[in-house]
Amino acid sequence: xxxxxxxxxxxEAEIEFxxxxxxxxxxxxxxxxxxxxxxxxxxxxxxxxxSNPIFYIKTKSKDPLKALQDASLRLKDEFExxxxxxxxxxxxxx
Numbered sequence: 823x824x825x826x827x828x829x830x831x832x833x834e835a836e837i838e839f840x841x842x843x844x845x846x847x848x849x850x851x852x853x854x855x856x857x858x859x860x861x862x863x864x865x866x867x868x869x870x871x872x873s874n875p876i877f878y879i880k881t882k883s884k885d886p887l888k889a890l891q892d893a894s895l896r897l898k899d900e901f902e903x904x905x906x907x908x909x910x911x912x913x914x915x916x
Contacts, residue, residue, distance in 0.1 A: 827887075828876065835886035837877045843867070847875055853893035859884035860893075
């Protein structure tokens with residue numbers, strides 16, 4: 823996964839995600855919106871065949887890149903829990 827930070831202020835960030843689409847970005851947006859310090863999180867893809875998505879984060883009282891980091895860590899924890907559950911269920915079947 824590659825990204826390019828376009829603009830960052832104390833409460834806003836615009837980030838271009840290279841080679842990602844709706845599937846990952848919707849999950850990331852959901853995780854960001856779980857943070858009470860995040861006012862909005864959204865993205866735009868001008869043209870799905872030739873454009874990279876631009877993700878926009880606005881916070882109330884938090885560094886937007888810290889909010890992005892925290893959201894990513896929450897997702898990591900959730901996916902690790904899911905993986906553990908899948909492994910335990912598949913071992914029970916075997």
